[in-house]
Structure formats: C-alpha cells, structure tokens
Amino acid sequence: MLTFAAAVFLLIVTPGPGVLSTAGVGAAYGFRPGLSYVTGLFIGTNLVLAAVITGLAAVVLSVPAIRWVLMAASVAYLLYLAARIAFAGARIAFIEAKSSPGIGAGVLLQTINPKAYAVNTALITGFGYAPGNLVFETVTKVIIMNAIWIPIHLAWLWAGVTLHRLNLAERTQRAINMAMAAAMLGVVALALLSAFGG
Template sequence: MTLSLIASMSLFALAASLSPGPVNLLSLSSSARYGAKTGLIFVTGATLGFIVLFLLIGFGLHYVIVQLSWITQVLQWSGIAFLLYLSYQLFTDNGELHSEKYHKAPSFMTGAIMQWLNPKAWLASLSGIAAYIPNADATEVMIFACLYLPICWLSLGIWVWIGKILGQYFQSPAKMRLLNKTLAIFLAGSCVLILV
C-alpha cells in the first residue's frame, strides 16, 4: 500500500466523518444540551458502530469480488462518481441547520445503532471501499478501518467540542457554507489521489 493511497484514505475518512450529517448534528446537539461527557459517550458508540459496519461491508464485498472479478473497475468508478457527487452536494449546500429536540440524552448504544440506520454511514463505507480498495483485500480493509477509527472519533469529537464551547457558532449559514466548501474540496481532492 502506497503512502499516497494512505493519505487519500485519510482525507476521505476526514471529509466523510467531519462533514455534516445526522450523527454529527446529534453530537453537537447532545453536547450542547447535556455536556461534553454525554457527547463523547455517544461519539464513542457511533464510531465503534461505524467501524463494525465498515468491516462487515469490506469483508462482504471481498467475497462478492472473488466471485465476480470484473466488478472491481465498476465499483471503483462508481465510488469515485459518488465521491464527486458528494463533493458537489457539500459545495452547493446552503448551510442551513435544522436541529431537532431530543427528550433524553443519547447513549453509547444510541450512537452505535444510529450508524446502522444512517445512509451516510452506509454510503461512506461502500464508496470508500469501492474507490480506494476495489479488490477488497482483507489487509487493506483492516488498514483503512484502523485509519478511519481515530479520524472518525476525533471528527465527531470536534462536533462535541463545537456544541459545548461554540454552540451557536455554526448556526450561521454563512459559516456552515464555508465549512462545507472546504470539505468538498478535500473530498474532491481525495478522488485525484485515487487515480495517481
């Protein structure tokens, strides 16, 4: 595995984990309402739930590819197309946040289960594996998961920190648009690294 592939995987993990989504917004909301400790418990559950999902998809995809070896190119280009689509969606997002009210503090299990119900988590797993390791080699799936684990936890932790310290900062659509555009550029850049 080359250093450029590891860097590309890391950029993808950062953009996918840090970009706004249901889990990110709940991380922000829970820490703003219940404190950083509750937010970090939720984030730990969400991170571990995502890694289990990622590994199962990675290993399942490996068996499909062994049976249908021609599918690797299709998966890789489909993954790149999805990443570029996601980049476009982030770049053109209007930055409006619509937060929901939660009646009780989200738990570790809430975080883990939420990832299994989160389309963003499924798409990030499928597109990441298809784009970066289209042959779904077990060692490379494990390396990607090991890169993803701390990046995901720290990225979600940033949303906890924002919720606790700067709760109203990202309520500004202009500031959210700037973050989205920055993440979109990183994500599109990771596509270039795939092809190098």
C-alpha cells in the same frame, strides 16, 4: 494511501447525522453525555464497517424493501433526535428531554444511517492502494478511518460542549438547540430528496 486519508477526512467531516447530532448532544447536554453518545456512534460505525467488509451490507441492501425500511427508520430516528436536542431541558407542551441520548442511541443511529453505509462502501471498495494485498489494504483502511473518525467527532463534540459551557441565557441556549435540530432536519430533507431521486 494519502488520497484515501484525504477522502476519509472529507467524507467524515462534512455534516451528516453523526457529526450534527454529536454537536447537538454536546450543546444540549454537555461533555460526559456527549462522550457516551460518541462512544455509541463509534461502535455503530464499526458495525457498519464490518457489514460492508464482509459483504453483509451489500446482500441486505440489495433488497429494495429493506432499503426503504432503513430509510424510514433513519428519518424517524433523526426526527426524534432533533426533537430531543431542540427541547433539551425545556418543558414545552408534552416534550421534556432531560436525559441525553446515550451509547445505545449512537449505535442505533449509525446502524440505520444511510450515509454510514454509503461512506464506508465508497471508502472500502474505492481508493485501492495495495491491490496485491487485500488484507493489508483492508486492515490499514480500518485503522486510518478510525484514526480520522475519532478526532473529527471529538472536535464536533467539543464545539457543542463549548456552546454548552458558555452558560448562555436560557433563550439563547434554546435558540442554539433549535438551530442544531434544524440542521439535522436539513440532513433529513436531503436524505429524502436523494431517496426520491430529487
């Protein structure tokens, strides 16, 4: 069980679309909007977890066309979120992002996020510690995963909000927003490399 908990921590804490966008939303918009977004991520990640546990994800993702559609939707949505974070509060050309991504945005990101499916599948199907009692193992895995997921995402939100609360000069805040967006674009690039076997 401790090995499983360590694996959960390492897989969730590493920068992916969820934690990077959480920090970005916190840095760009503050705590309340960030908490709303994290709530959406939480709902979304548990929907993905339910899909993995029931086998629905395996059935759906066994169709290559659906995997490509999810990848394309995920990349497009991450690009959109990166733009929202990069241009938060700025009037640059036609882009103005005054309102923050909310609960719906978090749910959407997780349900089309390939990392969410990969991580949940690896954790649910691997790291067996109660082979004689699959129900116990599955229920405790869900509890452990959520018990680790919540503080990690709140910590990333806190890091972003801390940057937001420093009341930095507009130019510095914009640079931070751009850096957060660039990190998300890096995740997009890694996802595309992985999809094309690079």
